[in-house]
Amino acid sequence: MSEPVSALHHATDDSGLVAIREVGPLGMITLRGDLADKTLGKAAVVAGGVNLPEQRHCNTEGEQGIAWMSPDELLIMCPYADVQDRLADLRDKLAGSHALVANVSDARAVFDISGDRVREVIAKLAPVDMHPDQFNGTMFRRTRFAQVPAAFWMPDDRSARIVCFRSVAQYMFDLLKVAAQPGSEVRHYA
The missing domain is CATH 3.30.1360.120 (Probable tRNA modification gtpase trme; domain 1)
Structure with a gap:
């Protein structure tokens, strides 16, 4: 690779x-869906390593974080090397939900x-x-x-x-x- x-x-x-x-390269995942959905929220918190932010806010800790992008979109940040694993985990956890998960790092x-x-x-x-x-x-x-x-x-x-x-x-x-x-x-x- x-x-x-x-x-x-x-x-x-x-x-x-x-x-x-x-x-340098930073891992970034776009997550779109119903932000009030508890399943989506829990999956985002695990992927981002921080609590969900309020509207128009961003919670970060080191290279990890979650930013509120719009009423139905979050930007999840993580170390670049962790993106594929976190992406797979998000997709697995949200398999039954109406959500979009995309790696936008590059x-x-x-x-x-x-x-x-x-x-x-x-x-x-x-x-x-x-x-x-x-x-x-x-x-x-x-x-x-x-x-x-x-x-x-x-x-x-x-x-x-x-x-x-x-x-x-x-x-x-x-x-x-x-x-x-x-x-x-x-x-x-x-």
Whole structure:
């Protein structure tokens, strides 16, 4: 079996207002179905290794997690090497349920940005109120960064994790670098 390759081969840039790092391959499973179904919920918790998140939130612990994507969709995250086993387990547990389970790991790129100006960099690109009173804790958003569909959450006040389609990984990396250019500080959240 061949080794997985990240979209940008772990590209990094720490020359700007935030450090930008493309995360290596991360296991991601889309689970669609009735989120009120207890069988589906229990299977998702086992696969994601964390409790189910509230609407528009994300629960993570290390490489494991579950993100609320829509009223009938969850994104389950796990180590890349565990995806096939977790996928098989989900399909087995949900065999009698109306659900869709798909491995989307290789279709996505993941970026971590960190530093004191994380909120400012995101606010330049996404139509999300990044004030700490409005976006905090385990909140999760599906949105756009410029014209790129993406999702993000902030594991802490100084970092964010962004997920986008692999096909636009270079564009996303470049967007983040431009928004983080030294001298482009807005100082709105400082």
